[in-house]
Amino acid sequence: MKVLVIGSVYPRFQEDAEVPWLRTSIAHLKKAGAEIQVLAPAYKGLKSHDIDGTHVNRFRYAPASWEILTHEEGAPSKMASKPWLQLLAIPYIINGFFQCIRICRKWRPDVIHAHWPFPHAYIALGAAKLFRIPLVLNFHGAELLLIRKKKWVKPLLKFAIGQAQAIFANSSFTAGKIKALRNVNVEWSPYGTTLEFGKRNSELGITPHPVNGKFKILFVGRHIERKGICYLIEAAKHLPRDKFEIRIVGVGDLTEQLKQQAEAVGSRKFEVGSESSHSELSSSTKCNAVGDPYSPAPIIFTGKLSPENLANEYKTANVFVLPAIVDHKGDTEGLGVVLIEAMELGLPIVASNVGGIPDVIVDGESGILVPEKDPVALAEAFKRLEADPALIQKLLAGARKRIEKCFTWDGIIERQMEVYKRLRRS
Structure with missing residues (x-):
């Protein structure tokens, strides 16, 4: 052939x-x-x-x-x-x-x-x-x-x-x-999956409980409109900072705009090694130095990562999120292959109910689907997972079945x- x-x-x-x-x-x-x-x-x-x-x-x-x-x-x-x-x-x-x-x-x-x-x-x-x-x-x-x-x-x-x-x-x-x-x-x-390592959560050490005291929410992808990152940033307003942390991996046309939005929300932080300057690091640290437990959850922009550092992000995360939307051009996620990779790595999924995402995520079985452009729904989904380890295990089992049925x-x-x-x- x-x-x-x-x-x-x-x-x-x-x-x-x-x-x-x-x-x-x-x-x-x-x-x-x-x-x-x-x-x-x-x-x-x-x-x-x-x-x-x-x-x-x-x-x-x-x-x-x-x-x-x-x-x-x-x-x-x-x-x-x-x-x-x-x-x-x-x-x-x-x-x-x-x-x-x-x-x-x-x-x-x-x-x-x-x-x-x-x-x-x-x-x-x-x-x-x-x-x-x-x-x-x-x-x-x-x-x-x-x-x-x-x-x-x-x-x-x-x-x-x-x-x-x-x-x-x-x-x-x-x-x-x-x-x-x-x-x-x-x-x-x-x-x-395109991941060479393609290991299950047990092999990578991914755990369904907070790492370093916080439930880590991971986004990986280009910073473009259809990814809906701005709604994830808004969701930080509804997440207590003592329990949650949002980590945004990648770069794109909207990166600076998203950082400004996160700063306005009052929760911007930067990883050392990102493209931010020393002064930005200082100001963001002061912005997050004080606050009650129900002030916005911290948001960390990691920038573009090496394969090793990206693998570590997956390893230490508690949930993967794709808050996709239909953008002003009518564009949206055709499938969401990144979801398949995150499932393969043993992370529970929260994603928007748009485009081809429902082919991957069956709500309540292989992940949680939320309406697009709804920060409150995103936050509520994260809270459900953080409070219910049994739900995480159920979704992980469902994700494995979904992969084996459709995405091998x-x-x-x-x-x-x-x-x-x-x-x-x-």
Whole structure:
């Protein structure tokens, strides 16, 4: 089984942390017997290379210094801040189109699997038609949300869906949006954990009781609107500082704004080693030096962490939170793979009932779901967990069952391979 995987992003070097779920997916496909090549755009002149024994074909689409449309940040965000990058979309599609034909003429894959169908369906279609290769389109949600901003994307996506022999979606939320465009069969194909250590809570020493006297609430992710971090900060107002601590890992466009919000709440603190200055550390310490037990819970911004320090955050946390929202662009979590990782590491979950999150979190069984944009509901969920260790154990057991049923790579890849084989036979 030879599969050509097309995407906008793929690791550029061995230690690159880009799209870990796609890299892990390909590793498991190879383990299942598939032979894989990847087609992805160059980044600043990057030539074709191998990663984990998989050949990555890089197509050029501009002078090296201009090849920044992908990687490190989503292309839509880059285009929003640098509108001139939209001009690169045309050579991107054209050059990718012809590179795909060259690869398929020489290698003759059994299946073309194109992630992010806008625009990659149009990179794949020429080769798929010319060499009669079945085409699988894999939606992740973001491409469908473009329709709200760019109406002309809708007919292009609708046409592309009609040309594919199989459609994958990362969540039921994404599948619903696909079916709203065109009534087709959609295969649910989520992600598994991308953590190499993937150990249970007992192995990592994660405990369902306060660490260092406080119940630690952990958020990990980019600081962007759809993550809903501002509502987590507001939830601190409803949590007694002598019992709770909120730890926010990561960076993003909203980091400084969120720090200012936390300072206004009256609970900002910074880890040594974050991007804050000495004066900020001093002022935040004074801000938190006094207060009754029911003043806001302390909020700690850790900044971007090394893998070792991130693992320690998971190890010492008591609950993982994803307070996601539907942002002003209509964007939200397509699946919430970070939840799967936190579950795999043995943390109970509190998350918003939006997007693809309910595919992962069954309320009261594998975690706690709360309404979006509701700081009080978030705080109440944390209080329930802190006061009820038995509930934590129940949710951890339910999370393990949910992972084993839906989110193990063996199960995910087995379903993908069945689709590939069916297409090859047809």
